[in-house]
Amino acid sequence: MCFPGNTQRECVRAVSRDALPDLLRAWRIDAGNKMNRGRQLPQKEVARRMGVSERWYRNLETGARVPLSMEILERLSRALLLGPDERMALHGHALGGAGGRQPGEQEPRDATEELAALTSARIGFPSYLTDQAWNVLDHNAAMARWFPWVREPDANLMRWALTTNAAREQIVDWPRHAAQYLALLRFALVTRPDDPGLGALRDAVLADRACRDLWDRDPKVLAYRHGHRYELRLPHVRREPIKVTSQVLLPAYRQELRYVLLLPTEDPPDRS
Structure with missing residues (x-):
């Protein structure tokens, strides 16, 4: 896992299992760099930029199941300054896969x-x-x-x-x-x-x-x-x-x- 205070290199190393929470932590570091902060964007600020509670965002980063509507995904993307590929990854994760068949759907x-x-x-x-x-x-x-x-x-x-x-x-x-x-x-x-x-x-x-x-x-x-x-x-x-x-x-x-x-x-x- 990637914990607060870890460097970006440590966070990236932690994403061996590619869980969304670990990517979110790495993206907070990247957002801080894009904003010339010299440090990661705090969870509290991401929550504020999204218009959600800090607890809600903390739950998301710890892997808890939280509702992810299209509007929430867009607000999260803007808060973390995500590019188009990161946005696609976020939406693909929330929708259970980037395209392809749905569970139980017959294969053509x-x-x-x-x-x-x-x-x-x-x-x-x-x-x-x-x-x-x-x-x-x-x-x-x-x-x-x-x-x-x-x-x-x-x-x-x-x-x-x-x-x-x-x-x-x-x-x-x-x-x-x-x-x-x-x-x-x-x-x-x-x-x-x-x-x-x-x-x-x-x-x-x-x-x-x-x-x-x-x-x-x-x-x-x-x-x-x-x-x-x-x-x-x-x-x-x-x-x-x-x-x-x-x-x-x-x-x-x-x-x-x-x-x-x-x-x-x-x-x-x-x-x-």
Whole structure:
């Protein structure tokens, strides 16, 4: 747990279980920094900014069940100066998950099959389909050519990107991108805290020392990497680094699935 007086690093380390109360404490520290306070925003001030009692907010931070209406969530977001991804994490936690099926809802079995057919289509750039824990469900031939590991049993994008030497060699500026992958993982964990696949993935990733150091350094959450640009070193594909843009598509009724395309991106010509 993260207790009053702990540093931000200590609070972030405490979020191994990704409970919302621990993130709220880390966000209070972040809010204090944004306001140039040099210290965390006190619970009393957060409560005042929200227009609720200090006891109500204290209960929220200790994990007690409190009513979280859309209005309360918005007031909490404003009080803690949350960005869009933090807001999505907060709403996803309160609503029992960021999209996807509701408990007891019948799974539309054809949705995954249709997406798999789309993923496997003969297109010139890599595409793949993952579930909420980044397990690779399907991929096309271009993806397998770029990243042969996707053919392996139980291939997992997040585990490959964060824990393998190959990823650290192939992803240019790996530490910066790894921090973003970890922020994606933290978002998934806070919005789906009871998902066993995500819990196992978290444990595997944080067993890696470099990932653990990055995790401890920053409490950020990130919903999606849609439109993210990065460089890859893939000498078996091209001698020079390949610049790509990641386009993430979510099925309307199966938002726990991700259909991702890696589009090669060239720098605009110099018009100077």
